[in-house]
Amino acid sequence: MNPSDEQLMTAYADGDTQAFQVLYERHKGRLLGYLYSKLRDRDEAEEVFQITFAKLHAANPGI
Numbered sequence: 001m002n003p004s005d006e007q008l009m010t011a012y013a014d015g016d017t018q019a020f021q022v023l024y025e026r027h028k029g030r031l032l033g034y035l036y037s038k039l040r041d042r043d044e045a046e047e048v049f050q051i052t053f054a055k056l057h058a059a060n061p062g063i
Helices: 005-013 017-039 042-058
Strands: none
Touching (some): 005 017
């Protein structure tokens, strides 16, 4: 059974960096597709995506 996003976020907040990787892989394609549809520039979409996940990672007090 796959854990929910909520379960993964809780695990990640508790210091489980593997949970972050699962979330990243789970949402990468869909989020990149959305960003690309709005920005119409693949490099810019990648950059915004990376910045977003970097900020999420930096905001985790469990790491």
